[in-house]
Amino acid sequence: MSLLLLALGVLVGSGALALLAARTPWASRLGASGAIAGCTLAIIPAVRVLAGSATESLRVGWQVPYGAFFVEIDALSAFFLVPILGLSALVAVYGAEYLAAYREARRLGAAWFFFNLLVATMVLVVVARNTVLFLVAWELMALASFFLVTFEDDQRSVRNAGWIYLVATHLGTACLLALFILLGRTGGSLDFDRLSGAPAPVGLLFLLAVIGFGVKAGFVPFHVWLPEAHPAAPSHVSAVMSGVMIKTGIYGLVRILSFLGPPPAWWGCVLCGVGLTSGILGVLFALAQHDLKRLLAYHSVENIGIIAVGLGVGELGLSTGSAPLAVLGFAGALLHVLNHAIFKGLLFLGAGAVAHATGTREIDNLGGLLKRMPWTGVAFLIGAVAISGLPPLNGFVSEFLIYLGALRGVVSANSTVAVPLLCVIAGLALIGGLAAACFTKAFGMVFLGQPRSEHATHAHEPGLAMRVPMLLLAVSCVVIGCLAPVVGGTLLPVVERASGLPAETVRGVMAAATGPLSFVGAAALGVLLLAALLAGVRHQLLSGRRVEESCTWDCGYARPSPRMQYTAASFAQPLTDLFRLLLQSRHHLVPPVGLFPRQASLTVDTPDVCEARFYTPVFTAIGRGLSALRWLQHGQVHLYVLYIALTLLVLLVWKLG
């Protein structure tokens, strides 16, 4: 625990120093090294707890109302700490080089201060065991990330994104305030060990939690801030926000669910429904995007949806008292938290490297980068396969657990539970297929084929500091994929903490699940080896023979040019057409006219449907309603006095009459 506090000190301290050294090149060095040191310090106790040592906790008085500095690292916190700290450390290395490009334009001190503050507050959020402490950390986390999002605040779009983010997260916090106070109504104290949903309507608390934490996590329809804010932020920050910060929402949800006692079945259904909606809409909108980082942001919505589905399956299991369902659901969800942190962080870093090298995030302006940025390309490819949930990588393992849980439920449970679970299976399959489509598009259009623009032609591989983190993340994707059973084993205490089931039950189910997991791991290894073997065979076959280079087969067309390549939009078109009802894309068509048309163009953009169809109208309506009331302040002093007179008379007549 002392290590954790020390780490927090290091993080905040180094950030402050970076702030002081804002003008000097020391700002980056101080900030980054501080972040790395802090993370490495803090990860030690987390790993220790995960390795099975006892829960560490510390409670000291804090001179604010209802406050206490009460922190604890139990298995659940530790499990969230690991990705938070690991990813943040890697990202700090990456950021040191990434931000260097801005050195002339901006003072990097603030950026590093808020980055380290963000890391520190994320840590505090997952270890806090007192409501006030939690909320303060929670809001600070939001503020720090807000200032990071608006790093390039001289661009209008960035300012707008920051505004949306700030408003959204604040509204979410409002729900959390009510939630926690209601939870603490009976306990007499706002420490977590005294919270309970006993008196209040538990259903309300559940909904408050889903909304309050769902805003941060990015559940549809509370996700609107996500596709705005993540692209706006510097890429290393997007990696942290998308990879781990939104997971604090999941953490909060799991933590609260553990307070609320045995769930009714509809909670599970709600979570599954929200999850599937988020998953499918998220991936569909991702498919329709042409900004690489926006696409990735929507995929965060999708993956958060998968996690929510896992939680939903778990809740269904708890409500029906079927341990396998519960354990597998929670295990899948939690493991997916870790996995998504890894590959989404990796992908955002890759996208950052691309933007850094080419100066554009427009997929249709890129292409052929694999030749120019081989390392980034490989890393991105691995990330893409992983996020599509394909074996032999880690993404498949977590989805497999959820699938297995759902299938077990379908086979055993009664139809009321089986129906949502079947929806889960079908939904996950659809999501998987669409995700694969989306990432073949992303990787194919960005890294393969020929460059579609000057930017892409002159791209170059980034430096070591940006490459190494990506490669490490890529490696861990493979490792987790192959070591599935081992990972499953480490999940035991976490699942036990999250589901609240007795230890031996969890152990029993997981033991049953490690069989399949080991097969999955073996299959992963097998496929890799098989591929290696076949590659060797192929090499042998070709070794003696003449291997020629020529131009791509162009079906007899005379002069193929890069501009004739399939674009991202056209690649996604069959699917976007299929789901046009949901997507509501806007087409701007300049049709070719005449025999020799001078010019013709078609641009398609897909604004977020929730924002366009719901939030914007509502906000404008509120604004109009309020401005209608402004006549109250019309400037006529007589009438002002009349207000006073009337108030007095009304009160007198009402209270004395």
Add this chain to the structure above:
Amino acid sequence: MIVIALLAIPTLSGIGAFFMTGDARRRVLLVVAAVLHAGVAAATWIVPPAATAGGWLRLDPLGQLFLSVTSALFLAAALYAVGYLRRERRAAHRDFEEGLLFTNAPEATFTACLLFFLAAMTLVTVSQAFGLLWVAIEATTLASAPLIYFHRQHRSLEATWKYLLICSVGIALALLGNFFLAVAASDHTAVRGAVLLDDLIRGASHLQVAWLKAALLLFLVGYGTKMGLAPLHTWLPDAHSEAPSVVSALLSGALLNCAFLGILRVQQVCAAAGQAEFGQQLYVGFGLLSMAVAAVFIVGQADFKRLLAYSSVEHMGVLMLGVGLGGSGTFGALLHAVNHSLAKAMLFLVAGNILAVYQSKSTADVSGVLRVLPASGILWIAGFFAITGSPPFGPFLSEFTILKAALDHGRDGVAAAYLALLALIFVGMITAGLRMTQGAAADRWTLARPAEPVLAIAPPAALAALVLMLGLYIPPILRRAIEEAAHLLG
């Protein structure tokens, strides 16, 4: 003795400042008086002063709390005022909104009124008799009116007129309230002719309930006008936006508290008479109404000083709501009074800096403050987050306490409305705040960035530091004081 000193320091130096010649010396006097006053006020925390003037002047925890805030704010304001007066041009200069020429009021008058204003507010905090309290509160109006009219141009004059008229009418009603209270007391020998707060509280059980209630209503409307509760707040945005920022800071941070104290005094008596609920339900109503009305004008507000003014209306609503909820709500309200005063005064001072450079009060004309005036920009945005109740600043804790009080007392509807209004106001405030601070700097500043004099930055920075401190750590001594004060209100 100490109490007398507290009153004498500003009064005498005010008279001195009025007749003194030489701006430099007068400014020194202003600062010296402020420092002395603050010093003595601080001393009261160590040695609790004895009652004087036959118990008419006494510093109970409630008074001490508000006195300390007032004194601290005045010190900051005085320091700021020195720099401000240096910046102000003596000759006639052009008004940036109407473009007419205008001159300032004589600096002597300004400084003198500033000090009299402090004296009046001090009197409010220490007076233990309702009559005296009334006199003091009316005196604050009269002393501050010339301050608002420092810039002798149309809008400030209009603001002054409205301020005078509306507040005078309000206070007049409060006077009637005083008489009613006396009548209520005249029923029983135990309290007949009682003028001191303590006597009234002691014999509260003998008070005539009907008259007491009527008196409460009159006090509420009267002092509520001064405090800026909707719909009696109408003077507030005008006065705050047209007064020099340093004055606005005092009006919003100290004056409103004084009116609030007036209402609290009556509530003390009612609580003692067992009529606490009668007032409290009214307070909740006024609180929510004020927040709602403030929200109406905060969302989409184009003038950033009016924005701050309406935010004051909102926070006065929060205070009333807290007191109306009672129990821990009262604690929260008093804590919030402290937080709001510090934060809002800080914001007004920074607004002065921005106004001085951008020469416009319109949020549309101001952008890129963070680049043009880094220090002010940081303070400005921090202040906005503070005043809208975001951690790690003080207001978050107090607003949280009030929310908890509401929910703990089972007033879920009130809590929901409170949360919704706070959220709405957050959106309105933050939209304006961000629009001003973020963005690229206009070209005219890319070459030469305007200077930020230390006297313009240090006072608000100090206040900001206090607000931050109160958000992370509430000193036990302050906490105890607030608890005692809340205890006085039953």
Add this chain to the structure above:
Amino acid sequence: MTEASIGSPLAALCLSPLLLGVIGRTKAIMAGRTGAPLLQPYRDVAKLLRKAAVYSRTTTWVFRAGPVVGLAAVLGATALIPLGGVPAACSFEGDLFLFAYLFGLLRFFAVVAALDTGSSFEGMGASREVAFAAIAEPVLLLALAAVARQVGSVSLTTMYAGVDASAWSGGFPTSALLAGALVVVFLAENARVPVDDPTTHLELTMIHEVMVLDHGGPDLAFILYGGAVKLWVLGALIVGLIVPVRSGNLWLDGAAAIAGMFGLAVVTGLIESSMARWRLVRVPQLLVGAGVLSVLALVLTLR
């Protein structure tokens, strides 16, 4: 490793090209031609393996990796597929998901390899491939889930071991519906008529064939062979359902299943020669229809 466990993969590896031959021969006969010999596919593969290769300058290692990974994935899948009553080489709870996702892996690399050429034709094919697969995948899994629910078991081998005559006598409609759904998936995943026409010559209308335009030599051999094996394992899913011979004697069951496979091949040939390829826009409707079938089947099992 008993002979039982290697039986199914062995059959898949050895006999799968023969399926192509059978289909081809069936179509030829229907068209009144003699057609190529049944073993032609083996010859093709062998020939291609002996050839040299030409690569586009645009391509990278991804293009070369595509066929390799694809074949590896399919071979992996053979280890999971039971052949009627004959158990799979390895079977575990939820192996059907691994099974389905291995084809996802195959598809992923086939698509990126196609995109690597930068040819708009191959891009076109790739985009259709992913679009249809995205809908086919849920149908496949729903159908398998239905089987699982019907039999009450969660691994392919046990599931198909549980499918016996009673499954038809008792729940006839269910199995029929599932078989129908699986057939559609089978046709779509293997790029057969009415979804795709493997023998067409107009790139604009192709799906799978156009993706492999640039592949040649051993790579094409891998793809060809991989395609055949894929045809086999997906077919096995259907055959295991519609040939409910569970005598307990592995040889008998195996023989029945293999016979069923070739029967399926003949049926495929008949379908291909009796109907034309559908317009691309109608393919999703076909797949969704299959989805409806499996949902219906589920409703029946849930009842």
Add this chain to the structure above:
Amino acid sequence: MDPALVFLALTSVLLLGSSRLTRCIRLVAFQGVLLAALTIAAHANEITLRVVMLAALILALKGAAFPWLLSRVLRGAEVRREIEPMVSYMLSMAAGTFGLVLSFWLSARLPLPTLPTSTLVVPVALFTTLVGLFLIVSRRTALMQVLAYLVLENGIYTFGVAVVEGMPMIVELGILLDVFVAVFVMGIAIFHINREFDHIDADQLTMLRDWTG
């Protein structure tokens, strides 16, 4: 003391109906005199020096000083009569009668604990207060509003002197001082308004507002 009270009520009614500012000033001055008389009458049983001083002071301020001050201001600003008010004079009268009823109703709700020197005190005081409020609301010129404020003050003060006994001298003096300063400052303000805007029409002072409809 009833006659004094009745006169007070009458003057208030007259104020409601009168348009000439000079006349209004005189009426308010007369109210001041009445108030002084009331002060004496209320303590008729024991006339102390304190009471006399108070009465004298009231007479000096409300009967002489204020009228003088305001008529000076009036001379400064070249306006003789109230501009057409928001509420016509007839309607004002009607409203006045309604106010009278209301004040009697209210006073019925508030039974005086100790027997008052006159039953008219509370209603008349309330009535005058209401009239003051009404005038502020319904009249345009700033000067008229100051007068109205004085009427309001008078009403309240009537209540003070007639009902409340034992209000300490210091407070009484403080109150009077405050009122004096208030009127004085308002007078100055009006002077400035007249100089800046060339009119003292308060309802044209609407530059500061949030409503641009």
